[in-house]
Amino acid sequence: MTNKTESSDHFKHFCGVAGIISDYEVNIPEMLFYPLFALQHRGQESCGISYKRHGRVTTYKHLGMVSSVLSHYLKEQHPSFLGIGHVRYSTHGGNKLENAQPVFASTNKGEIALAHNGNISNSEAIRTRLMDEGSIVQSTSDTELMLHLIARSRKKDIVDALVETFNQCEGAYSLVIMHEDTLIAVRDPHGFRPLVYGKKDGMTAFTSETCALDVLDIPFVRELEPGEMMLRNRSGSTTVQFAKSTRKSQCMFELIYFSRPDSFHFGVSVHQARKKLGELIAEAEDIDCDIVCPVPDSGNIAAIGYSVAAGKPFDLGLTRNHYTGRTFIQPIPEQREFNVRMKLHPIAAAIKGKKVMLIDDSLVRGTTSQTIVKMLRDAGAKEIHLRLSSPEIKSPCYFGIDIPTREELISNRLTPSQIASHIGADSVRFLGIDSLKRCVSNPGDFCYSCFTGSYPFDIKDPAKRRKN
Numbered sequence: 001m002t003n004k005t006e007s008s009d010h011f012k013h014f015c016g017v018a019g020i021i022s023d024y025e026v027n028i029p030e031m032l033f034y035p036l037f038a039l040q041h042r043g044q045e046s047c048g049i050s051y052k053r054h055g056r057v058t059t060y061k062h063l064g065m066v067s068s069v070l071s072h073y074l075k076e077q078h079p080s081f082l083g084i085g086h087v088r089y090s091t092h093g094g095n096k097l098e099n100a101q102p103v104f105a106s107t108n109k110g111e112i113a114l115a116h117n118g119n120i121s122n123s124e125a126i127r128t129r130l131m132d133e134g135s136i137v138q139s140t141s142d143t144e145l146m147l148h149l150i151a152r153s154r155k156k157d158i159v160d161a162l163v164e165t166f167n168q169c170e171g172a173y174s175l176v177i178m179h180e181d182t183l184i185a186v187r188d189p190h191g192f193r194p195l196v197y198g199k200k201d202g203m204t205a206f207t208s209e210t211c212a213l214d215v216l217d218i219p220f221v222r223e224l225e226p227g228e229m230m231l232r233n234r235s236g237s238t239t240v241q242f243a244k245s246t247r248k249s250q251c252m253f254e255l256i257y258f259s260r261p262d263s264f265h266f267g268v269s270v271h272q273a274r275k276k277l278g279e280l281i282a283e284a285e286d287i288d289c290d291i292v293c294p295v296p297d298s299g300n301i302a303a304i305g306y307s308v309a310a311g312k313p314f315d316l317g318l319t320r321n322h323y324t325g326r327t328f329i330q331p332i333p334e335q336r337e338f339n340v341r342m343k344l345h346p347i348a349a350a351i352k353g354k355k356v357m358l359i360d361d362s363l364v365r366g367t368t369s370q371t372i373v374k375m376l377r378d379a380g381a382k383e384i385h386l387r388l389s390s391p392e393i394k395s396p397c398y399f400g401i402d403i404p405t406r407e408e409l410i411s412n413r414l415t416p417s418q419i420a421s422h423i424g425a426d427s428v429r430f431l432g433i434d435s436l437k438r439c440v441s442n443p444g445d446f447c448y449s450c451f452t453g454s455y456p457f458d459i460k461d462p463a464k465r466r467k468n
């Protein structure tokens, strides 16, 4: 499982969601704990659940990881039929309890709890309009805005109100919604973020990734289609295709890095896609290395693919401490090298005197790579060649991923050979975008905007991204 902390030089995901409905009473809070724990890599700042019991909705959310915030539910009994949950990552100043999810409100359409993975790219325009019209907005998250739109809709029927809301929202939203006794799951018309569902013995679960179904031993049925809304209650399930078909823009970075490797979505196994990326890097290689080493864990699977395709031995030149909690992680530049050293350490016996092909998934600021290369060099590596299983990242994401500013992105300032000099490597190469497209059989169904700067639609609020 990939673990993204502030010490890593990686993109940050905003969220993961889960929703469960059962034909018979089960301990829903306990059942939500496990999929949220499995989705922890999608957000580590806060988490929460909403569940319905005796006709009342209870919401509990707090800052912190699932294992600390929600573990008390493992010892308690709250038999119920329905619940949703959320894990959230936040950035600068956004790490506040009021932004934690699910969000809940009593509205003229009944009680609604909502959990969201994604980012509404026109949220500023919506926020301004709502506030001009007198709405009191309490958080900086897009999700609250969606709740306002649902509540303010003049449509009486919840499905009509939701469709009206979605017609006003642009961007990425994979949602689980609890409305009265119904669980509703929604995927935006572009399908930026994954959303899957599974069924077992009268129970239906919707989760961001299949790894969260697996932990409950609930068999995967299928992904929700882009623009699909599925409603499930004790009378059965219905599906509404609420948006006209549009070009799919599934996030390529879910396959490159974000999703857990044991998950399956966008029609592919994440593990297989990453292995293929490694093979594709090896295909264009002209440097003869002694060993292929991943930057653990983000480069592990691509390194295996590279090693097999290149016929070069795979070895672990770096070991990773998996117990680096957040306590001592201080994201200030002076501590960066120390933080990397707390997490990764070279294995001199594996790399001394060797030409090392170092594989990682992406280069954002280049700061972590600089420290890693120095550590490998100090431990005796003869040559270090860094290969990235993604193209150069040059543009922001408006669809649910926190990417630094254009100025901070190293590929906007330096060419690959300049990056090599900057980080102290013998060479640096990125996977070409044409090669990247070959890791899936349906490349036209994916988003590549952070590489190309070309977006699936006109972004109306480019300067003011909001985090969910």
Ligand code: SF4
Pocket (backbone or CB within 6 Å): 192, 250, 251, 252, 253, 254, 396, 397, 398, 399, 400, 401, 447, 448, 449, 450, 451
């Ligand atoms: S811009 Fe990049 S990170 Fe954002 S959805 Fe597209 S591929 Fe994913």
